Amino acid sequence: MITTPTPPVLDIQHLHKEFRLRGTGRDRVLTAVDEVSFTIHAGQTVALVGESGSGKSTIARCITRITEPTSGDVLVEGRSIIKMPSRKLIDIYRSLQMVFQDPNSSLDPRKTARATLDEPLRLHTSLTSHQREQRIRELLAEVDLSDHLIDRLPRQLSGGQRQRLGIARAMAVDPRIILLDEPTASLDVSVRGQIIRLLERLQENKGIAYLFISHDLGVVRRISDRVLVMYLGTIVEEGPTEEVFTHPVHPYTQSLLSAAPLVEVGRRRERVRLAGEIPSPVDLPAGCRLVGRCPVATTACATTEPSLLNVTGSHRAACPVALDMQQVPST
């Protein structure tokens, strides 16, 4: 037996997050993330995809403890950070950085691009002010922001420029892992390509790992090693990226992959449409969460919640019905 000498960079164990909703009468509970577990190793890129509102950002926010999880554990390089006092978290942020979905609310509106990038360098490195200035310019160049934007405030930047400033900030201190929440959402193809190449280069040179949250399946397919597919707070399918893209098993994954637009006038891919309403994360149904929208549901689906079953190797899907149809024995 080979024993792995180093712990994963990120180890998520049974992460669970409930939000209490006030209301008339009794409060109700919204389960945003339901017992999610996964690991990310050094140099690995894991993508998190799935329906809007399925809990992707909440997972990232719990990992950085911007949101406190209800239960579960988060280990960064083997250290549990869930009970860590906030002053010790500063240390962790040297290894763990995040790029937010919404750059507006995560960038300090009173800080110029220079000050935004200078802060992590002051906190986490011993560079002199001259060296920091140099590093800041280097970082700006890496995300293709021209020098003349250095004294701009966030509101003086375009949407895509703000997003890139957030990416530069996360890279400033050479973290071990970066959580990227829709990092390329408002970038045009050429800049997006450049950011993707930058991420790949950093990974090659420095072994940085990424948790890559995106709805952009083209980019996900290109850069991730593994993909996790979420639906209403749980992982419904996970596996090596190519494997999941070429042999999606779960009906939700199949529908997701069939909806991507093509750059072809008038040509529309045949969409596997899911019928019905997206159910709510409040008062979750007893059985499979896709029941009611699923084209292949059976009566059993409404009563038992499916767990992740092996498809092949490390490819797993939470749908016994689809697995049976594949006639792959589940081990």
Place this chain on the structure above:
Amino acid sequence: MNASSDVVLDVKRLSGGFEDTDHQILPVLTDVTFSIRRGVSAAIVGESGSGKSITALSVLGLTPAGFSLTAGQIRFEGEDLLTMDPARRRKLSGRGLSMVFQDARAALNPVFTVGWQIADVVRIHQDVGRREARRRAEELLDRVRVPEPARRMKQYPHEFSGGMAQRAMLAMALACQPRLLILDEPTTGLDVTIQADILDLIADLKAASGMTTCLITHDLGVVAENCDQVVVMQQGCVRESGSCAQIINTPTDPYTKQLISDSRLVETS
């Protein structure tokens, strides 16, 4: 009907920029010219920072502080927006022209519930009472595929996921029932299934009301599937504009060619 009445939006040689600390104007838009015919689905595409949002905000009269136009014309349904009496222009915004902003969450007011904000817009533009406004607001949230609209009405913007906030903004813009709707990156951050549903919804509304739309996006896949007409921008200039088929299949401008070949690289199929 003559040709000019067919044109909803006509932007001519629009130039402008931001004033820097020495009161110099740094140009952001240079001679931007394009027009959009009634009922079409137009798109503005182009690199980040090329002036797409500023162009749209100029049309709405909502450019950020420090920006000024130095030349050009913007005509909406034949009327010059820039020389128009401000009261008349305010009246046009909403029923005439409406916009979904790029940064949805920042455009929503954090201290009011989402339902209240949409109902407020409904009340102003559709001339109905509070109760009916709430009912219509809920219906709109449902149409933009926000699950459980009744409950979501009572929530604040920070309780929405990124994609939900975006759809709430869209519901608010639709509440105005505008004749021209500008959508600035309305589907970024939405997963593809919902993105496709939203685009279908917009197509349905267009078919029902004859609304004209102008989509600002970096996603050429979305443009190819949904738009009739495309304007390509780079560094504050219009590089090329024309029919979608022509621009995607036979682009003439080198920048457009590059943009299209780059897009095909990341395509999944």
